Amino acid sequence: MSHKLASSNPQAPVAVFNFPFASHPSSLLRFIRTISAVAPDIKFTFFSTSRTNSSLFSGSNNKGLDNVKPYNVWDGLPEGYVPPSGPPLEQIGLFLDQAPQSFERALKEVEAETGHKFGCLISDAFLWFSGDIAQKMNVPWVTTWSGPRPLLVHLETDMIREKVGAPGQEDKTLDFLPGFSNEFLASDLPKEVVFGNIESPLANMLYKMGQKLPQATAVAVNSFETMDLKVSEELKKRLKKLLLVGPLHLVRPVPSAQSDDDEEEKDACLPWLDNHKPASVAYISFGSVGALPPMEVAALAEALEEGGFPFLWSFRGNLEDFPKGFIERTSTGRVVPWVNQVQILNHPSIGVFVTHGGWKSVLESVTCGVPMIGRPHFADQTLNMRSVEVVWKIGMRIEGGVFTKSGAIKVLEQALSLEQGKEMRQRVGVLKQLAQETVGPNGSSAQDLKVW
Template identity: 45%
Template sequence: MPTESHVIVLAFPFGSHAAPLHTLVRKLATAAPDVSFSFFNTAKSNSSITALEDHDIGNLKAYNVADGVPENYVYTGKRQEDIELFMKATPGNFKRAIEVAIEEKKISCVMSDAFLWFAGDMAEEMKVSWVPLWLSGQFSLSTHFYTDLLRDMIGIGTHAIAGREDEPLDFLPGMSGFHIEDLQEGIVFGDMESPLSIMLHRMGQMLPRVAAIAINSFEELNPTITNDFKSKFQKCLNVGPFSIMSSVPSDSDESGCLLWLDGQKTASVAYVGFGRLMTPPPHEQAALAEALEASGVPFLWSLKDSLKVNLPYGFLDRTKGRGNVVSWAPQLRVLAHPAVGVFVTHCGWNSVVESVMGGVPMICRPILGDHRLNGRMVTDVWQIGVGIKGGVFTRDGTMRGLDLILSKEKGKRMREKIGAIKEMMEKAIGPQGSSSENFKTLLELVSMCKAS
């Protein structure tokens, strides 16, 4: 029997975007069996999600969209080349896939990764609601929403911010703890004409048109920003953090990380992981390896096999037993293991949330995007981690960070502060918590939407 409500979901297939979006849609589909959900994503990204998740929900179906890469295309090695090719293909690739998959079936709501601003135009053409999802914290969404104001107040380009990097963003609601230098590339410095920068600027301008925006965070993280968004958007629904509300079975442990951790002392191990796409440059990987070796700290390092060439000669042999370098680690489970005492991270939003849930302080080495904002939150606002001097790994600077967190009183205080934040997160996603209540509102919204 056909369902009245049919929600199409448009994913951004890069980094760690598509998986948490799929986690939320799975939860919606499970809670609303009479609503159909069609998930549109590239074949490569869809297959990586299916490798992690068991697709056993009858009202949720995944469809492939073209990735924009021409046949026999030879990559030039340009940064974000795959993203540029994909963005050139949008929104046509989504429209074509939707036409083929949906045929005569009516659409009642368009959900999308918030990056894909054109989904708002598509929803308007269909005369249905648009509900984008922001997959990071509120503060990074705020800077994109206020991009035009930031450019007016600060100026544009490196010359405009020279000497002003430490100035606080105190003219934005709830952002006084952040500095100009923490902003994402493409807002007031960096390449403002890149496809990604243009896309995010356009997204910020489109946000007032949303029926609702769902955010991968919780209201209590920053009540000032939460209230500001509630006054600016029709509905602002913090429904996260997604990574700790997934009903999907935990990642497998093919590398035997957890068994290795079982043999280590409580809160003694440094876990090093930089996400799927982000890695510090080779000389910093070498400096980090030197610090781990010289410190004597047991370590677990998730590092792609292709990057092991950047490690100092003989490093793997000299640290064998005390160190464990694996090509992939089940991060959520690793950070929850009692042996892990510090997390060396790029400060991606999911990584920060997972570290808090594991009760693990962080050594922060932001790389791009929202990492600097997240890092500032960790080091200065929450005070549950340390940055590294000059923002780059050096042998001595990294050793100082490891010693401070693992051996000093300050590390103990960080763990206590993390406990309070973890409690706040758990309460938000608990039975009567703010994120759970907002999820009910989101569920009601997409379930009640009817095709025009």
Template identity: 45%
Template sequence: MYKPSEPTSDSHVAVLAFPFGTHAAPLLSVTRRLASAAPSTVFSFFNTAQSNSSLFSEDGDIPANIRVHDVADGVPEGYVFAGRPQEAIELFLEAAPEIFRSKIAAVETEVGRKVTCMLTDAFFWFAAEMATEMKASWVAFWTAGPNSLSAHFYTDLIRETIGIKEVDGRMEDTLEFISGMEKIRVKDTPEGVVFGPLDSVFSNTLHQMGLALPRANAVFLNSFEELDPVLTHNLRSIFKRYLNIGPLALLSSSAGKETLVHDPHGCLAWMERQSLASVAYISFGTVMTPPPGELVAIAQGLESSKVPFVWSLKERNMVHLPEGFLDRTREQGLVVPWAPQVELLKHEATGVFVTHCGWNSVLESVSGGVPMICRPFFGDQRLNGRAVEVVWEIGMTIINGVFTKEGFEKCLDRVLVQDDGKKMKGNAKKLQELAQEAVSMKGSSFENLKGLLDAVVNT
């Protein structure tokens, strides 16, 4: 394990987690790694009680120099939710600067050390000002990919070039005016960049973040340089220090620590009985589920195609499956409320990953060398799906953007059987090899981790 070149014994790092979606877990994973490498540095991890309870419920193995603190969720007392999308996120973002300021001040007194570095989710653009006030450095973690980071950095340029009023007629135009985004279309960009609710709290947060991040001492991502070399080169010219430190899924396994795989539904034992590269693994992450009609189409496509499958589907959504589907496909596949995704994507029996194209899922599929069938919903998922299909050529987007029985059958056949599916598999394997090289002892991500440690600890 590497060590900081000149560890500063009184270093105190304030880690600010974004408590929604799958943001907090990878930030904690990185914090654990940094804390193990710099045992004399205190890492104060700030997160809401609800998010902390889900992060720390299973695993009590936390380095002694990580102190976990609960912060308020920003919901005013007596507040009645109106049921708007992102309502909880907006309340938290509006209250977050004051919530973190007061809590950090209390913890500085408790620990007896001033904060020397703010290590935050990149969403917290206000950390630029806080760090200046505290005479601390700011290191930001962008939990998605370099393509969406570019979209948010270049938001003003995209708006000026495309024209917000003209956007409806320019959705098919490509962003050839941004280095590394030449194959990305306007319609692939996240909501809030040039279409959708441009003035919402969340859209404004992402816009402000794009403007603030060049002030950070370092910006780091769960990615690897060889995945997007042109984007990497361009982003390096924008930020003071731009560090790809992933894929985290491979980095964890390369640490040499054997951990017992949590597999309560026996997915991996079932996989052992399947043929090489034959299984469709289906999961749409923790936030989104396709609407009931599409769940029916997925089930019908699986049943008629006879493709073996593991489908991770929350129990509350199983009621939407066709009557008798679970009984009729008992030998063909598994429908489970939770599956060990990283291990399934590494398994040689997995032939295709049917995914929403969240960044962590895409990178885990790349790490396993598995091609994808993409059904994006929102945010950066369309960008990632476009990259999968036309930039890296390691998968395809579902026909016409939504699941139908016939469309899904055709996609399964194309990826698992047809020649261009074999090409996708070959491309995925090449990227997998580059990812493995990146996290090896002399790889780019391993070297960048040393740079991150230096940026966080030696401030």
């Protein structure tokens, strides 16, 4: 590690700063585990809120994490705080207000307790201030990010606001951005990037991140070069070092860290799927945060029932949102609280993935060779689904952006029964092959991981 990304002392521990919301913690920890498979002698301290750390490092989750120690930082919430319902925007704001001081204080506490100085700082890209802390420490700063195309958008926020920032410009095309065709629209971008108050906590964080990332020693992205070649080339021009290290879920952990793959129990739904024809079942999941509004839950359920589509729905919402008697009546489908998504997507009977379009879900769908129907909610999901639709042509977004019964029947038929679905499956099969090659011994992602 000495001549690569970290300090001149290869024994120096590495500090990891986590953004404790949505799927960010598990994604960052997976990246750390992937590095530890390549460089098993490195010791990591994982700085996050107590709530996230207790969830990530509890019980069986701890297996294979001997070289990663959690350390709690303040979540920024006042005593007795009761969070409002809905997305945690207020909690994010309170956390970010205190985060620069909280993380720096915690880092100094660990150095004082252990007597060891950290030799490198890895952070979620959202925590832009980590660059300033790394500079004070005089150590390399490495950040992690999900998909390449949204990253380019954040790096070009000033140009985007200049060209399309005025209200009423939502339908303006983005072909002024390198790697973007005129099929990309301003409305595909997170509103925080294009419109509105750049001083809101989330918009401000994203803006500062876009300004700061070109100073990072390296930016590690969970993707692979051949998935979005033009955008990858543009990112390389703007960043000191771009590491394309994905798809991370295909990279094998070290033997001691096999608990989340090789020793995992088979998902209980797999025998049920065995009874279905190839590419005949719709798998439905809207991620760990995004929940469909009740009217859309009902519309999608009615479409599944009326069309007789076999389905497996991983559902975390309120069962009362389903039409009365839906679960009892639909012998063609199953509603379950949780599934092992990669195991399910890898099953030959899955013909389409109905998804919110989060980057992790898009990558998993690609590596399993499954086309997508997208109903994005927020953040980079709309941009991800537009890429799925117009760049790779391996899926489609729901018409009008919300589920109606007729709209859902239409896309489910296209994906599961018509020629369009077969063509999408062929194209996603090519991407699946490229993804497998990239994590192979001589693949580009495997090479980029060797910088550790």
